[in-house]
Amino acid sequence: MTPVRDAGPDRWAGEGAGGYGAGSGRRTGEGSRGAEDVEDVEDIVARVMRQWQRIHPELDTAPMAVIGRLNRCFLLIQQATDAPLRRHGLTRPEFDVLGALRRLDRELTPGEIARETFASGAAVTKRLRLLEERGLVTRRPDDRDRRVSHLSLTDEGRALMDRILPEQVSYDGSLLAGLDEERRRELADLLGELLLRLEGQLGAHRF
Amino acid sequence: MTPVRDAGPDRWAGEGAGGYGAGSGRRTGEGSRGAEDVEDVEDIVARVMRQWQRIHPELDTAPMAVIGRLNRCFLLIQQATDAPLRRHGLTRPEFDVLGALRRLDRELTPGEIARETFASGAAVTKRLRLLEERGLVTRRPDDRDRRVSHLSLTDEGRALMDRILPEQVSYDGSLLAGLDEERRRELADLLGELLLRLEGQLGAHRF
């Protein structure tokens, strides 16, 4: 299972540089030789930072080094990981819904699913309709409160999820293959710290 | 300039957990005390990993620690940084177009802008129309090849960009405020390494 592109006529990347414009894919090096570890190759974000530095020499572009790269990594990873999902006929948001139902391993209301997957109620309504039509989830009315219903995976939905998840995780692992064990751990830790801070600052309004 | 939420009736986060479902914002700790550094608070991704571990004890969830957090950080940051842009009447993709024109500091064709901002040609066409109508960019026909035109910033467009960019960068800096200098550098380095590998694997088809 090798990470390959998804292709598509007009499109190639996942839309939106996200950061400060990102850059073209053209590499700096000349004739591409074997796997000679050149070590002075520049990633897209470094190139963009250099461009900005030239225009605004007084500007401290340091934040781009983190945020820009985060954006760009996300976009590349997102694009890569969407492909295997699509092969199973699922979009990522749909996968997220099924995933929430599977990992919490109980019935969920549409509202709970929305909160769990960080989606709007409206979006969840639509996804559930589709997933229900495809026989992956079922709905059971609440008998106390007739506004709400309880959703759960069908046997087929659960089977699909149990088939896809390990694939997806190991595919993700292959994307990280370039980094050794130690660095992956460091990266995970640093991102975890950042995430915790961000949740504190930005996610404060969720409770 | 404090990082605040964007609000919006139905919505709150930026849609799409991106990863393996992410989790609700409910913190694990009990009564929220002062700023006592509890240190054993769990981020959303850790919670989700724990949930999966319970369902599939044999599954190696390690990749989620990186990819899931990357996704989640991206989403939170994206949501946060879009707000100041919107206050200037710009969407992020529009900002990316203006940014490309500013930092490359020369005329660009629609195709070049598309490659530079990782957008589809169709999307760029629309954005350029809007930006042109707003007087932020101008179009000059090529006189060799009548298919192409050359775009550049108007004085107003350049002024806007020069006003916004430092704001945006320092805003981004404030999002990273939780991490000390050393960790920011480490994070930038690790992400840079990852990005380079990803570009090699996934971006191979761009040249």
Add this chain to the structure above:
DNA sequence: ATAAAGTGTTTTACGGATAAAACACTTCTT
């Protein structure tokens, strides 16, 4: 008991992005 307020979900209107097709040229080939 009834009205007012609140909550959970769905519907509607609309904007933005995409894939594919259509255009409008330019550049090769013979």
Add this chain to the structure above:
DNA sequence: AAGAAGTGTTTTATCCGTAAAACACTTTAT
């Protein structure tokens, strides 16, 4: 000098997500 291929850009049809409104209740207050 045509005709065929290729290239850069725009248009079209369609999908998907959101914000806001609408529903369909339940709960609270009087």
